[in-house]
Amino acid sequence: MNVFKREMRANRKALIIWSIGVILMIASSMGKYAGLSASGQSINDLLAEMPQSLKAVMGMGTFDLTMAIGYFGVLFIYLAMMATIHSAMLGANIISKEERDKTAEFLFSKPISRNRIISSKLLASFVNILILNLVTFVSSILMVQKYSKGEAVLGDITRLILGMFILQLIFLFIGTVIAAVCKHPKTAPTLAAGILLITFMLSIGIDLNNRLEKLKYLTPFKYFDAKNLISSQGFEPVYMILSVLLIAVLLSATYVFYKHRDLNV
């Protein structure tokens, strides 16, 4: 419990800053929507003129931007990006920082097993990403409902944010497993960020080029595509199974690798 508490304290400030960032992002973006929706149908006409590739790069895809939820669908990809950066960094840092800050000799000479230390740290990370997720959820609902003129948005937003939570979990454990394997504590966050960027770019690449379609299983961002989650399609079982498998493998790899390697002291 003491390691958990220590980690909650150590990450408190960062979590507050990330939360404020997410709230500002949602508030300012939805504020822009207010101006956009005033222009009526013309925005969709304008977008119809735009080349498909540009729309793909901007993450606009096939959303109906005159609807608040359609607009939020575009915003979602950026929110997911933010939340996954937070998760991956948190996961990589929370494991590697004891070695980076050279506090490992202190902590690991205490009567506590490596597994318990990992568990406490994972629990603290889990609570952190859950809080960031809830902050996103609540501020999304409040802001979207404010502009939605009575559309039913609760179900769509819940599905989107739930998808984001699974993404957060996947990238959290990508971060922890990298830190657990990596012998040099300073490279772990860089590597985690690299993987995040590559998978994100891949998901955009798939939107741009149909021939890349088959690679969609390689990037978690494609598992929870906003346009599918908003439409009646909802969650696809194949992606849910993939997510659960991925999380299970990453999670157990974190424990196994960290337990069996020499600490970098």
Next chain:
Amino acid sequence: MNVIEINNLTKNYGKERGIIDVSFNVEEKEIFGFIGPNGAGKSTTLRTLLALIYPTSGSAKIFGKDCIKYGPEIKKEIGYLPSEVFYYDKMKVIDLLKYSASFYKKDCSKRISELADAMDLNLNKKIDDLSFGNKKKVGIVQGLLHEPKLIILDEPTSGLDPLMQQKFFELLQEENKKGATILFSSHILGEVQRMCNRVAIIKEGRIIQLEKISALQENNYKKIRVQTTVKLDENYFNIDGVSNLVVSQNMISFLFKGNINTIMKKISEIEIINVWVEEPDLEEIFLHFYEKGA
């Protein structure tokens, strides 16, 4: 009874040497010195005992239990001071010590204030603002606050001023009287000679000597330099027990091991201007061991 049993412990870092075939025991209530030059493998051995790193082969037991398999359990009774102390920078000293105490299921607050008083440590400062010596003190208090049965210290005195070193050794002796076993590494022969019952000497990853301090003192090495009025026969001092003999003009220097009276007589028979009799430093003794092995 042996508190620590190390059996053929070997550790390689990839292709690099860590320690090779290290074996020794530390008995209960003993103060055991572990000496060797920098990079000899002292820290590697101690870190393996604490399961921070895993042995390539061989094993070690603490309190009769395998130090890797039963790590968390045996660490309840171990206090460890790393050679370099680093702590969570943003914490205050008292918060760090309380965090440390929270891992042991006993109330340590009284002990913390006692130790802090003894070591003259300000508990309300931020660790970030402390000097190296003061950080070391935090480490000492942190290692002793739960009254461990086994105290493992990696170069504990580096960074402490002589007065604090004295204080610290008193603290250790007190703990030892109360029944604690102490294993500490050092590269300073003097402090090991003063404190320890037995010592293991490690060089390039291997234990090269394991003996009682009393035996080591019998084998006392002296570093002797003599300045003479006239140039002497080069072999005048070439007797049993003399090594590293260097003669240049009127200066003669050598290491001497054996009965000190023999060499004093030899010196008194010649006309000298000056004489220096010094404790050789560890490197010089090691040089000797090294040559013997070669």
